[in-house]
Amino acid sequence: MGSGGKQVALLCLDAVFAGHITKIYTQIPTLKLVATSSVGGFMPKMLAKMGKLVGKIPKGKITPLEGITVFEYHKDIKEKFSGELPDIKISPDDIAFIQYTGGTTGPPKGAMLSHRNFVSDVKIFQHWLSWEFGKGFGLSGFPFFHIAGLFTCANVIMLGWSQILIPNPRDTGHIIKEMLKYRPSVLANVPTLYQMLIKNPKFKKIDKDMIDFVISAAAPFPKESQEVLESVIGEGKLIELYGMTETSPLTIGNPAKGKKKLGHVGLPFPNVYFKLVDPDTGKEAPLGEPGEICIKGPMVMKEYYNKPEETKKAVIDGFMHTGDMGVMDEEGYVRIVDRTKDMIIVGGYKVFSAKLEDTLTKHPAVEMVATIGIPNPERPGSEIVKAFIQLDPEFNYDGNEAALKEDILAFAKENCAPYEVPKSFEITEELPLTAVGKVDKKILRRN
Numbered sequence: 001m002g003s004g005g006k007q008v009a010l011l012c013l014d015a016v017f018a019g020h021i022t023k024i025y026t027q028i029p030t031l032k033l034v035a036t037s038s039v040g041g042f043m044p045k046m047l048a049k050m051g052k053l054v055g056k057i058p059k060g061k062i063t064p065l066e067g068i069t070v071f072e073y074h075k076d077i078k079e080k081f082s083g084e085l086p087d088i089k090i091s092p093d094d095i096a097f098i099q100y101t102g103g104t105t106g107p108p109k110g111a112m113l114s115h116r117n118f119v120s121d122v123k124i125f126q127h128w129l130s131w132e133f134g135k136g137f138g139l140s141g142f143p144f145f146h147i148a149g150l151f152t153c154a155n156v157i158m159l160g161w162s163q164i165l166i167p168n169p170r171d172t173g174h175i176i177k178e179m180l181k182y183r184p185s186v187l188a189n190v191p192t193l194y195q196m197l198i199k200n201p202k203f204k205k206i207d208k209d210m211i212d213f214v215i216s217a218a219a220p221f222p223k224e225s226q227e228v229l230e231s232v233i234g235e236g237k238l239i240e241l242y243g244m245t246e247t248s249p250l251t252i253g254n255p256a257k258g259k260k261k262l263g264h265v266g267l268p269f270p271n272v273y274f275k276l277v278d279p280d281t282g283k284e285a286p287l288g289e290p291g292e293i294c295i296k297g298p299m300v301m302k303e304y305y306n307k308p309e310e311t312k313k314a315v316i317d318g319f320m321h322t323g324d325m326g327v328m329d330e331e332g333y334v335r336i337v338d339r340t341k342d343m344i345i346v347g348g349y350k351v352f353s354a355k356l357e358d359t360l361t362k363h364p365a366v367e368m369v370a371t372i373g374i375p376n377p378e379r380p381g382s383e384i385v386k387a388f389i390q391l392d393p394e395f396n397y398d399g400n401e402a403a404l405k406e407d408i409l410a411f412a413k414e415n416c417a418p419y420e421v422p423k424s425f426e427i428t429e430e431l432p433l434t435a436v437g438k439v440d441k442k443i444l445r446r447n
Helices: 014-027 045-053 073-077 115-129 147-158 172-182 191-199 201-205 223-233 308-314 353-360 401-415 441-446
Strands: 008-013 031-037 069-072 095-100 110-114 137-140 162-165 186-189 213-216 238-243 250-253 273-277 291-296 319-328 334-339 344-346 349-351 366-375 383-391 424-428
Touching: 008 014, 014 031, 031 073, 069 073, 095 115, 095 147, 110 115, 115 147, 115 250, 137 147, 137 172, 147 162, 162 172, 172 191, 172 201, 186 191, 191 213, 191 223, 191 366, 213 223, 223 238, 273 319, 308 319, 334 353, 344 366, 344 383, 353 366, 353 383, 353 401, 366 441, 401 424
Parallel strands: 008 031, 031 069, 137 162, 137 186, 186 213, 213 238, 383 424
Antiparallel strands: 095 110, 238 250, 273 291, 291 319, 319 334, 344 349, 366 383
């Protein structure tokens, strides 16, 4: 967490202190200070006491840590501090967050985002969707440690909206219950969680009139699933967006007003310089041809924390090389076709896994699918496609796995190019997901 003689301070809830910090603090040699807080500390004392008794408020015992100063905010700081506040000067270009990337394709890196980075992206996003102060109610399943959850929460606070907090986004029954009770106007989630929602029969009970927008970002969203979602929430209400931690996060999106294109992440935002680059030649790709998405603008991070070499590879001439492959059409709408690291090379042909997965989900047995490349033992340097299939629970399946694989293979041969057809299928009860809800291909590759 720190290096080069730096000292580290941690701010955390009492429950996190007791459950985690006490177990790992000896592994953080630079840790010198822990300041704890509590949910109940911000509430009236009687209400907090009742909340703790019935288990509605998280709590944890604060204990000494050897060699480390431990403060309880509400006891040691808030009540006792009476001196002058330190005169701290903060500029827009000071660091606001060191926000770690999800690490689905590699080890996590700390993106250093300045106040200017984050606030500019918040303001651009609100302008893009024409959101107004006091006129909305949000529900987001993104955790706050993820840039999408942090960004959504910041928008809701700045706009004076309320937000429904979802502790377990995989509990779709709870989400639907909260929607029926509070009637949120804006939902924000990753595609996998929307796919889970539309599989819950109770989701169809919601009143589509309460929904203004449904925001989807952070991972590819099969077009067929988008159409099913819009049949419940209302046509034209799904807004697919694109972003990454290093760009604070959003840079491309379908507009709130005007034409939206399902299956596309939309148009580059105002104040965003956008280009597609051939990863092999470094030259800009023409319209209609795939290239790596490169972004320049006030939302691009300053650097990766303590990783100068990684920063040089990622940010070139001010452009963030995202690692995502996209195609722009004649109207300027962008479609994501793959991660550069997820491209599968079959006999010299590029297989875009996102496109292939979108096709395979059209098979009635398939609820979700993830494809990876594995080495071809007969052709060094080439790969073969392996597909992991999570079955639709509503599919009438007699248990004959071999026959089902043959049927999916026949479907792939009919709907895909020959080099795209998977040579190996694995049926799984559940695909591994990251904490945010993306399919974790690192785990699939290890297996």
